[in-house]
Amino acid sequence: MTARPQLPERMPRAQGEPTALAGLLVIDFTRVVAGPACTQTLADFGAEVIKIENPDGGDDTRAYEHAEVGGESAAFLSLNRNKRGIALDFTNPAAIEVARELIAKADVVVENFSGGVMKKFGLDYASVAPNNPRLVYCSISAYGREGAFALRPGFDPITQAESGFMSLNGFPDSQPVRTGPPIVDMATGMSACNAILLALIARDRLGRGQHVEVALIDIAVAMTGFYGMAYLISGANPGRFGNSPNGSPTVGVYQASDGPLYMACANDRLYRRLVTEVLERPDLITDAEFATRKARTANKEKLRGIIAGVFASDRLENWMAKMKKANIPVGYLRTVEEGFNAPEVRDRHRLSRIRHPTAGFVPNIETPLKMSLTPTIDPIAAPLLGQHTREVLRKTLGYDDRRIAALAEAGAFGKTGN
Numbered sequence: 001m002t003a004r005p006q007l008p009e010r011m012p013r014a015q016g017e018p019t020a021l022a023g024l025l026v027i028d029f030t031r032v033v034a035g036p037a038c039t040q041t042l043a044d045f046g047a048e049v050i051k052i053e054n055p056d057g058g059d060d061t062r063a064y065e066h067a068e069v070g071g072e073s074a075a076f077l078s079l080n081r082n083k084r085g086i087a088l089d090f091t092n093p094a095a096i097e098v099a100r101e102l103i104a105k106a107d108v109v110v111e112n113f114s115g116g117v118m119k120k121f122g123l124d125y126a127s128v129a130p131n132n133p134r135l136v137y138c139s140i141s142a143y144g145r146e147g148a149f150a151l152r153p154g155f156d157p158i159t160q161a162e163s164g165f166m167s168l169n170g171f172p173d174s175q176p177v178r179t180g181p182p183i184v185d186m187a188t189g190m191s192a193c194n195a196i197l198l199a200l201i202a203r204d205r206l207g208r209g210q211h212v213e214v215a216l217i218d219i220a221v222a223m224t225g226f227y228g229m230a231y232l233i234s235g236a237n238p239g240r241f242g243n244s245p246n247g248s249p250t251v252g253v254y255q256a257s258d259g260p261l262y263m264a265c266a267n268d269r270l271y272r273r274l275v276t277e278v279l280e281r282p283d284l285i286t287d288a289e290f291a292t293r294k295a296r297t298a299n300k301e302k303l304r305g306i307i308a309g310v311f312a313s314d315r316l317e318n319w320m321a322k323m324k325k326a327n328i329p330v331g332y333l334r335t336v337e338e339g340f341n342a343p344e345v346r347d348r349h350r351l352s353r354i355r356h357p358t359a360g361f362v363p364n365i366e367t368p369l370k371m372s373l374t375p376t377i378d379p380i381a382a383p384l385l386g387q388h389t390r391e392v393l394r395k396t397l398g399y400d401d402r403r404i405a406a407l408a409e410a411g412a413f414g415k416t417g418n
Contacts, residue, residue, distance in 0.1 A: 007363055010352035012378050019046025020374035024200075025396075026108040027099075028052065028083065029123075031059040033156065033182050034216065035112035035140050036079035037189025042108070042196070043082035044367045044376045050102065050392055051080060051383065055087035055414020058385040070359025077362050077382045081354075085383030086392050087413050095412040096121050101397050103128045103135070107209075108196055112140035115151040125211040135209040136199040140192050144215040154216060156182040163220035168227055171242040188219045249300040250274065253333060254308055256316035260333040263323070268293060270328060277326040278319070279310050356381040389413055 024047040028039040036051075036059070043049040053059055064075035088095040103109055103123065111118055118124040118139075125137040139145050142154025157178045160166040165184070170177035195212040203209050221228065227238040243262070244252035250265035265274045271293075275284040284290050284306065289299045296303055311319060316332075323330040332338070339345060350368075353361040362381050369376075393399040393407075407413065 007351055007353040007361075009361075010354050010364060010379060011349075013375055018374050019377055020371060021045045021047040024048065024107045025105060026050070026110065027102050027106045029109065029111035029113065029118070030140065031112070032061055033075075033079060033185035034188040034192065034214075035110055036061070037186055038138070038140070038192040038196070039083065039110050040079055040081055041189070041193045041367065041369070044369075044379070045371070045374065046377055047108075049083040050388075050396065051083040051085045052099065052102075053085060053087050053385060055089050055386060058085075058087070062385065069362055070356055072356070072359065072362070072382065072384070078365065080382035081364070082377060082380050083383060084388035084392055085386060086389040087386030088389075089412060089414045090121055092410065092412045094407055094410045096123070098393070098397070098407065098412060099123055100128065102392075104131050105396065106132065106135060107200070108136045108138065110138045110140070110192065110196070114153055115141060115145060129209070129211075133208050134203055136196055136203060137209065137211045138192055138196050138199075139211065139213045140188060140215075141213070142216045144218070145213055156185040156216065159184050159216040159220040163217055163224065164228070165220045165224055168224065168238060168240060170240045172240050174240075176240065184216050184220045184223065187223060188214055188216050191219055244300075249296055249303040249307065252304075254311040256311050256319050257314060259316040261311075261316060261319060261323075262331050262333050264329040271296070273326045274323075274328055278322045278328060279307065281306070281310065352379075354379050354381050357384060357387070386413060 021042060024042070026039060026042050026047045026049040028035070028049050028051040030036050030039060030051075031053070039049050039051070051059075057063065059076055059080070061075035061079060062073055064073045067074040069077075088098055090096060090099070099121070100123065109128070111123075119127070122128075125135075125139070129135055129137065141150070142159060143149035143152050157166075160178050160183075161176070166176040166178050168176075169179065192212075192214040195214055199210050199212050224231075230236070231238055242252065248266055250263065250271055253260050253262050255261075263274075265271055272285055275281050284303070288295065290296050290303055320330065320332070332342075334342060340351060345351070350366045352364045352366070354364045356362040359381075364379055364381075366379075367376055390404055393404050399407075
C-alpha cells in the first residue's frame, strides 16, 4: 500500500458569493466518462444537475475496479460530484413520463446513449423540443448521430486508435500507446461543456435553444493538433518520438546520477543557456553540428549522448538547482504519489476531503477552473444510486407522496423502489 496524502476538509466558500450557473436546470442522462465530466463542470459552478440512472446497477463506472470507498468507486466519485441522483427504469412507461416532465422543465439535457436509444423512448431532441423550445440538448457519442457509423459503439481508446492520435504516442521502435487517463473522453467532456455554454449564450440572443453534438472521433482528430496539420500540408505521415517531440534532443527525459528529470529546452535561446550556464559546454553551441536547431535535429543521437553523459555525472538536486537558476524549463519525473504530495500541487489547494453518506469522507480533486467572482459551489460527494429520487420528484416536479408511492408501486424506480 502506497502512502496517501493527508487531506484537509474542504474550506467553505465565502457566504453570499454568487455562482456562474445558478438557476440552470440540467437533466443528465450520461454515464461512464465524457458525459459525466461535462455535467460535473456545470454542477461545480452552480447548475442543478439531476443525474438519471438505471436502478439496476446505475452508471457503469460504479463498478470500476480502480479503488472504492464506502461502496462507491473512485471512477464514479471523480466524475459525479455536486449532482443529485435519481433512479428510473426506462422499461417502465411511468418512468419515461417522469423523464419527459423533467426535460420539459430543463434548460439543458445531456445524453450519451448509443444511437437510437433516446428516440426509442421518445426523449430525443426532435421529440422533446416542441414542448421546450428554449432547451439546449447535447448529444455525446463516439461517431456522431448521423451517417453510416451513427449506430456503431465506441470508446476512448478505440477513437484514439482509429483517428491516428494513438500513432503519435510511444517510441518509434515500439507499438503505439494509448494515454493512461482517457484523454479523448475528458477532452470530449470539456468540449461538450463549451458547446452547451455557447448554446446558452446564443439562446439569450436568439430566444431559443438548439441541438449540439460532440463526437469522440472528432475530438481525437482535432487533438492530433499541429501533427495533423503538418501531415495535411506535407503529406508526410508523422511518427512517434517518445518523450522528445519532433526528435528534439534537448526535450525529454534525462538521468542524473540518482534520478530522472524532464527537460523542455526547445529553442535556440534556451539551448544556449543550457549548454553555457548549466552544462558548461560552450562547444555545443560553437560546433557546427549543434549550432542551429536544424543541425541539432540532424545530429540528435550524438547530441543526446553527450548531454546524457554530462547529466549522469552529478546528482539530480544539483542539476535542478542549476537549471532553475538559469531559468531552464525542467521538472521532476514523478509518480502520482509524488506528484500529489509535491509542493507545486499542495500550494494550489486542489486536494481535500468531503463528506459522504456511507464512507464518512471521500477524497476530492477540485475542478481546475478558478473564477474570482463566481467560484465553485461547496462540493457535495457523488450521489448514491437513486439517493435523491423522492426529493427531486417533490421539489422539482411537485409530486405528492401519494403519486410517488404509486410510481414506486408501479416499478418506475426499479425493484428497490428508491
